[in-house]
Amino acid sequence: MPKTYDISHKVKYYECDMTKQVSVPMLLNLAILVSNMQSEDLQVGDDFVHERGMGWIVLQYDIDIKRRPMVDEVVTLRTMAREFNAFFANRDFVFIDADGEEIIKIHSLFSLMDMEKRKLVRIPKEMVQGYEPEVVKRISRGEAPASITDEDVIAYEKQYGVRYTDIDFNLHVNNSHYFDWMIDVLDVDFLNQHEITTMNIRFEKEVGASDKVTSQAVMNDEQTQSKHRILFADGGLATEAVINWTNK
Amino acid sequence: MPKTYDISHKVKYYECDMTKQVSVPMLLNLAILVSNMQSEDLQVGDDFVHERGMGWIVLQYDIDIKRRPMVDEVVTLRTMAREFNAFFANRDFVFIDADGEEIIKIHSLFSLMDMEKRKLVRIPKEMVQGYEPEVVKRISRGEAPASITDEDVIAYEKQYGVRYTDIDFNLHVNNSHYFDWMIDVLDVDFLNQHEITTMNIRFEKEVGASDKVTSQAVMNDEQTQSKHRILFADGGLATEAVINWTNK
Numbered sequence: 001m002p003k004t005y006d007i008s009h010k011v012k013y014y015e016c017d018m019t020k021q022v023s024v025p026m027l028l029n030l031a032i033l034v035s036n037m038q039s040e041d042l043q044v045g046d047d048f049v050h051e052r053g054m055g056w057i058v059l060q061y062d063i064d065i066k067r068r069p070m071v072d073e074v075v076t077l078r079t080m081a082r083e084f085n086a087f088f089a090n091r092d093f094v095f096i097d098a099d100g101e102e103i104i105k106i107h108s109l110f111s112l113m114d115m116e117k118r119k120l121v122r123i124p125k126e127m128v129q130g131y132e133p134e135v136v137k138r139i140s141r142g143e144a145p146a147s148i149t150d151e152d153v154i155a156y157e158k159q160y161g162v163r164y165t166d167i168d169f170n171l172h173v174n175n176s177h178y179f180d181w182m183i184d185v186l187d188v189d190f191l192n193q194h195e196i197t198t199m200n201i202r203f204e205k206e207v208g209a210s211d212k213v214t215s216q217a218v219m220n221d222e223q224t225q226s227k228h229r230i231l232f233a234d235g236g237l238a239t240e241a242v243i244n245w246t247n248k
Numbered sequence: 249m250p251k252t253y254d255i256s257h258k259v260k261y262y263e264c265d266m267t268k269q270v271s272v273p274m275l276l277n278l279a280i281l282v283s284n285m286q287s288e289d290l291q292v293g294d295d296f297v298h299e300r301g302m303g304w305i306v307l308q309y310d311i312d313i314k315r316r317p318m319v320d321e322v323v324t325l326r327t328m329a330r331e332f333n334a335f336f337a338n339r340d341f342v343f344i345d346a347d348g349e350e351i352i353k354i355h356s357l358f359s360l361m362d363m364e365k366r367k368l369v370r371i372p373k374e375m376v377q378g379y380e381p382e383v384v385k386r387i388s389r390g391e392a393p394a395s396i397t398d399e400d401v402i403a404y405e406k407q408y409g410v411r412y413t414d415i416d417f418n419l420h421v422n423n424s425h426y427f428d429w430m431i432d433v434l435d436v437d438f439l440n441q442h443e444i445t446t447m448n449i450r451f452e453k454e455v456g457a458s459d460k461v462t463s464q465a466v467m468n469d470e471q472t473q474s475k476h477r478i479l480f481a482d483g484g485l486a487t488e489a490v491i492n493w494t495n496k
Binding site: 012013014016017018020023024025026029032033036071158161163164165167168169171174176180183184186188191209210 | 406428436
């Protein structure tokens, strides 16, 4: 059984958007926070990884939102490294409210990268021993988000420049900002009248410090599903996502 | 003597920029966090203010940085409502490290606004009784930042669109984002080689949800001081600032 790790977190005002709920980008920051803390606790944290010239890369998030926590609410953030094979790791996150209700679930797929050579490396056995995941031959990668096709009408498009404060220690854009770009491109009125129920996002290529990107989105006729992509200036694909929406 | 209020805060990875120190915008979020917590503690918090149709508005920050806290560092965040008159409040913030060193000091000037009528209102006596500030006739407003003049060469300029996640509960841009715009406009190499020592910022007019703004900056020949302004699309002034820099 994978080791679970819990922290208690009181939602700060600056983690919320105008709905007084934790913003979608911040949900991902909180998930990574608790997984970093578990890794530190098991002594396979940043120091362990960086000494070996490695870094964790997120490949995919599958996010299921019953409701987002409100400002000042105290939630339990839980994580476990559920399933590992030689090169990939599935990690789960659960946000649990004071009534014990699982209000957010996130499945994620990570890999470990040699930061110099920019290629995948085997997950060290100390990590497997630490997290105690189920060790499998083939890892379930989950479904990829449906792509925007030539038949789709791109109704939403905006350019974004990477900002100095978007960049993290690894000199890449902190993952949470992809969500800023994907959500901001939509209509404010739509955002105020709808809530995300599920979100499936796949990261193809990291956005760097000096990049300019284009965020594009397509909405279905029923306004229940949007497809998104983030493109580099040369048209190359950085990220794809599908978001399902419900009326408030 | 004004009541002081302290919280202990462990720096999260997502509060830091690429230098592994708390980003400048996040310093201001943390300051407002501790002042909100003091207000709640004294029962003159958000509920008290919003029931009366009022809201606090920041007019000015004077920031003095010895060093910024590092990721995982635990710091004490201290605040006190130092000086009030009928319409204005001076509030101080201090960041104190584990050695008891005061590493950041912030003086701020706030006023209380009728959110409907958009005009200043008298600070209620319950607040004065709660915070126990020094009550004065005339409040020291501090020096205004020097403005960019017609003789200055505007070497840095960028347009920014307000993003959905920039907006807070009051439907205005969270103050911290003005710092994003002012810092991001400068050169990345300059930012990596320099540190802010002091920053004086005055807010003239709030930026709203649908605004597009221009961030402009002028650097002196010695590269020790930059002057900044944030302009609305119609050329109107939102914010002015002066930042002093030192070599790393």
